[in-house]
Amino acid sequence: MRRFIDLHLRHPASGTDELESMLRFxxxxxxxxxxxxxxxxxxxxxxxxxxxxxxxxxxxxxxxPRSANELTATLRRVRRRFExxxxxxxxxxxxxxxxxxxxVDLINFPASTSARRxxxxxxxxxxxxxxxxxxYEFNASALLRQGPVKSARLLSIIRREIENAKRNDVxxxxxxxxxxxxxxxxxxxxAALLDLVDVEEESGLDMVxxxxxxxxxxxxxxxxPGFVAPGVRVVDWDAD
Amino acid sequence: xxxxxxxxxxGVLRLYGVRGLSEVAPMLIEFDEEEQTGILRCSHLHLRxxxxxxxxITSIGDLAAAVHIVSVSGTIKALRSS
Numbered sequence: 001m002r003r004f005i006d007l008h009l010r011h012p013a014s015g016t017d018e019l020e021s022m023l024r025f026x027x028x029x030x031x032x033x034x035x036x037x038x039x040x041x042x043x044x045x046x047x048x049x050x051x052x053x054x055x056x057x058x059x060x061x062x063x064x065p066r067s068a069n070e071l072t073a074t075l076r077r078v079r080r081r082f083e084x085x086x087x088x089x090x091x092x093x094x095x096x097x098x099x100x101x102x103x104v105d106l107i108n109f110p111a112s113t114s115a116r117r118x119x120x121x122x123x124x125x126x127x128x129x130x131x132x133x134x135x136y137e138f139n140a141s142a143l144l145r146q147g148p149v150k151s152a153r154l155l156s157i158i159r160r161e162i163e164n165a166k167r168n169d170v171x172x173x174x175x176x177x178x179x180x181x182x183x184x185x186x187x188x189x190x191a192a193l194l195d196l197v198d199v200e201e202e203s204g205l206d207m208v209x210x211x212x213x214x215x216x217x218x219x220x221x222x223x224x225p226g227f228v229a230p231g232v233r234v235v236d237w238d239a240d
Numbered sequence: 241x242x243x244x245x246x247x248x249x250x251g252v253l254r255l256y257g258v259r260g261l262s263e264v265a266p267m268l269i270e271f272d273e274e275e276q277t278g279i280l281r282c283s284h285l286h287l288r289x290x291x292x293x294x295x296x297i298t299s300i301g302d303l304a305a306a307v308h309i310v311s312v313s314g315t316i317k318a319l320r321s322s
Contacts, residue, residue, distance in 0.1 A: 144298050182306050185295045192291035
């Protein structure tokens with residue numbers, strides 16, 4: 001049985017109560033895990049919901065650096081504090097650096113079509129991301145917030161981005177990107193939206209289940225005590 | 241009920257056009273205003289399109305709204321008992 005995960009909920013402007021209601025709703029919708037993007041981690045009282053709702057809460061940070069240098073400096077500071085690190089690529093230079101940096105888990109591009117024409121997930125970007133094992137993220141909220149004409153333009157760009165990702169074996173993750181209950185969708189609904197960009201049903205379901213879980217599990221392994229390098233970890237400190 | 245039905249039809253039309261709407265053939269069988277739940281019939285061959293269209297809905301009438309699928313079944317009887 002699939003375990004679904006929404007790797008991107010945003011902290012709502014209305015506060016922690018709304019976030020708590022979103023987390024409860026995520027559990028109702030059938031998610032087993034949810035990542036909440038926040039600069040400071042989850043508030044303590046929400047961490048308790050983990051057990052109550054049987055919902056795996058994952059820490060995530062969205063970086064919006066203005067330059068490649070700022071990105072590397074910020075990554076050095078935050079990488080070991082969050083389970084998932086995503087970069088919003090606002091310029092080509094940042095996008096290139098994010099795609100080749102092993103510390104970046106997900107890359108995101110602007111939702112506005114005019115900005116997306118300047119910086120998008122092109123072939124070179126996909127090739128770099130493939131080497132660094134960095135995943136491409138599609139946020140459904142970007143689509144739901146636009147009118148039909150802008151949605152159509154955005155879909156046409158996303159279709160080409162997904163083709164680039166597939167051609168280079170870059171993992172693709174689908175998230176809601178929701179900052180309110182109204183933008184949350186059940187996992188199969190999120191996966192069904194990929195029908196609009198010609199993704200097969202089973203592949204779409206993987207993008208809301210096994211692929212994001214793999215990212216979280218690998219990162220949890222890296223953050224666990226005793227981790228030395230991929231495949232190498234200390235099992236006993238006292239042994240000579 | 242008519243408003244919900246109209247917006248569901250419009251949702252499919254917006255994403256898949258007239259041909260898509262004729263293939264998906266959505267029909268709201270019943271809608272409980274109090275519970276805000278209903279039963280929607282569509283072609284089982286185009287269930288994924290139906291899911292996508294419902295996920296794409298962001299308003300019903302003038303109100304911001306979201307539609308979620310609680311359960312899918314081949315018969316209405318099984319849906320009512322679940």
